[in-house]
Amino acid sequence: MRSPLLALLVPVLIHGTVSAQGTTTTAPSAGAAINWLSLEQAQAATKKVPKPILVDVYTNWCGPCKMLASRTFTDARLVEYVNAHFYAVKFNAEGGDPVTFKGQTFKNPQYNPAAGGGRNGTHELTYAIANVEGRIAYPTVVYLNENLDVIAPVQGYLTPQQIEPILKYIGEGAYKKQDYPSFQTGFTAGW
Numbered sequence: 001m002r003s004p005l006l007a008l009l010v011p012v013l014i015h016g017t018v019s020a021q022g023t024t025t026t027a028p029s030a031g032a033a034i035n036w037l038s039l040e041q042a043q044a045a046t047k048k049v050p051k052p053i054l055v056d057v058y059t060n061w062c063g064p065c066k067m068l069a070s071r072t073f074t075d076a077r078l079v080e081y082v083n084a085h086f087y088a089v090k091f092n093a094e095g096g097d098p099v100t101f102k103g104q105t106f107k108n109p110q111y112n113p114a115a116g117g118g119r120n121g122t123h124e125l126t127y128a129i130a131n132v133e134g135r136i137a138y139p140t141v142v143y144l145n146e147n148l149d150v151i152a153p154v155q156g157y158l159t160p161q162q163i164e165p166i167l168k169y170i171g172e173g174a175y176k177k178q179d180y181p182s183f184q185t186g187f188t189a190g191w
Contacts, residue, residue, distance in 0.1 A: 032079045034088045042087035050146035054086040057093045057130040060117040062138040064157035075160035077191050085171030094120035102148050143170045164191045
């Protein structure tokens with residue numbers, strides 16, 4: 001079940017994805033990388049030490065997905081923040097491997113191994129967690145709470161500066177107390 005946050009967060013974020021040009025990022029420190037886990041590993045980890053889960057839903061052919069991976073998810077400040085406040089998962093939205101999520105197995109019945117790195121069938125998990133009002137887009141960063149409920153799927157490429165308030169809104173638990181527009185009004189960027 002989706003949070004009421006989705007209705008408020010999505011329009012604010014979609015508007016923010018348009019102006020991704022002209023921003024700077026901090027180069028990653030030597031060895032600085034997000035600690036990516038499988039979805040199964042993240043689910044097990046959050047049972048032991050509860051934290052939200054960030055799921056990068058990508059495809060092999062998606063240019064903005066590659067930009068998110070190479071420009072945003074390598075920013076040293078973002079890497080440090082994500083590793084401290086989230087379990088991070090990379091999920092191929094068109095991959096062929098079955099995935100168990102919340103006790104249910106999701107597959108990609110249209111997966112074609114001959115397609116290689118090109119377009120392929122969409123994984124059932126993608127439809128379950130990454131759609132916004134019935135629309136699938138790549139990349140989508142899905143935020144799950146410690147109970148594995150979807151907080152919000154955020155579609156589109158975002159720079160480190162654009163994703164910072166979202167990460168802090170969810171990573172610091174502000175989403176439990178206030179809506180995103182109110183949070184954003186009082187937010188002071190640190191990146």
